[in-house]
Amino acid sequence: MALTKQTVTDKIEIVGQFNHIQVREAIQVLEDGNVMSQSYHRYVVAPGQTSDDAKVAAVIAAVHTPEVISAYQAHITSQTD
Amino acid sequence: MSLLKTNEIQNYNGSSLTLTASTVSTSAQLNTGGNISVTGSLNVSDDSTTRTNLGLGSMATQNANAVAITGGTINTVQPATGQSLTIKDEDGNTAITIGTDSTAAGYLSLNFGSYHGDSAGAGSGTLTGNTLDDYEEGTWTPGLGGTWTVNPTSLSGQYIKIGKIVWLRAQWLGGSKSSAVAAHFTNIPLAVSDQATGSVSNVSVNDYGNALVDGGQRIFFTANSFSATCFANFVYETH
Numbered sequence: 001m002a003l004t005k006q007t008v009t010d011k012i013e014i015v016g017q018f019n020h021i022q023v024r025e026a027i028q029v030l031e032d033g034n035v036m037s038q039s040y041h042r043y044v045v046a047p048g049q050t051s052d053d054a055k056v057a058a059v060i061a062a063v064h065t066p067e068v069i070s071a072y073q074a075h076i077t078s079q080t081d
Numbered sequence: 082m083s084l085l086k087t088n089e090i091q092n093y094n095g096s097s098l099t100l101t102a103s104t105v106s107t108s109a110q111l112n113t114g115g116n117i118s119v120t121g122s123l124n125v126s127d128d129s130t131t132r133t134n135l136g137l138g139s140m141a142t143q144n145a146n147a148v149a150i151t152g153g154t155i156n157t158v159q160p161a162t163g164q165s166l167t168i169k170d171e172d173g174n175t176a177i178t179i180g181t182d183s184t185a186a187g188y189l190s191l192n193f194g195s196y197h198g199d200s201a202g203a204g205s206g207t208l209t210g211n212t213l214d215d216y217e218e219g220t221w222t223p224g225l226g227g228t229w230t231v232n233p234t235s236l237s238g239q240y241i242k243i244g245k246i247v248w249l250r251a252q253w254l255g256g257s258k259s260s261a262v263a264a265h266f267t268n269i270p271l272a273v274s275d276q277a278t279g280s281v282s283n284v285s286v287n288d289y290g291n292a293l294v295d296g297g298q299r300i301f302f303t304a305n306s307f308s309a310t311c312f313a314n315f316v317y318e319t320h
Binding site: 013015016017020022024039040041042043044046072075076079 | 217218219220221222240267268269270271272274295296297298299319320
């Protein structure tokens with residue numbers, strides 16, 4: 001009966017005008033490989049940001065094009081001027 | 082033992098007849114124009130025919146994994162030890178699943194296709210427009226953006242998502258900046274579809290004004306300096 005803990009990226013969503021990437025991580029406690037409990041942790045990747053998660057990084061490369069990043073930077077600048 | 086042969090037995094006043102023998106046997110059919118009362122158990126050798134004759138219908142041919150109940154009322158349904166319980170709709174789609182004691186995750190699973198309100202029709206809905214299938218709660222960790230004079234510490238947060246509505250809380254300790262737009266929080270867990278405002282206070286009930294989640298998914302504060310443990314709460318629409 002071995003208890004282990006792992007964090008897996010279980011959902012990646014692309015939302016909004018500037019392709020914000022919503023990432024959900026499932027934090028799981030397992031007993032002999034079976035999930036005993038699970039909770040979620042989320043974050044959003046804005047255009048121009050990076051990620052150490054290989055799956056998220058692949059999505060970033062696909063949807064955060066230079067054009068999207070440029071448009072997003074112009075947008076946030078306009079909101080705080 | 083002696084043998085009595087007769088065509089009819091009737092008690093003296095024509096009402097009931099009581100047999101006091103421990104066992105009454107017949108090799109042929111036993112007919113009665115009235116009721117048969119059994120105070121002990123009734124043993125039959127042909128179960129299938131007996132169930133059909135008693136009007137049990139499909140119950141007579143059901144098996145342990147397929148019980149069909151088409152009428153009557155029940156107040157308790159309990160699965161066998163170690164088994165989950167699934168309730169399906171008329172199309173055979175799973176509507177409710179109750180897991181086993183060892184199923185820590187997803188012990189109760191509800192798959193709502195629609196909901197129906199009271200007899201006046203209030204709350205009734207269609208399958209696609211009123212599907213309650215999206216509830217989630219979890220944590221997030223605010224990040225620091227812009228330029229902080231003194232960085233907030235002990236950053237943490239919680240969220241609850243119900244459909245497109247998000248309740249969001251950020252929690253942090255202290256921090257200061259030079260202006261309302263000089264610094265902000267990042268990393269919100271669910272992108273805001275437009276903009277949203279929230280309120281900020283600390284554990285001493287000091288009012289730190291308002292906060293704004295903008296379309297850049299950043300949280301800005303009207304206050305420039307915070308002390309003790311502070312909270313910002315929002316309710317907004319996500320995508």
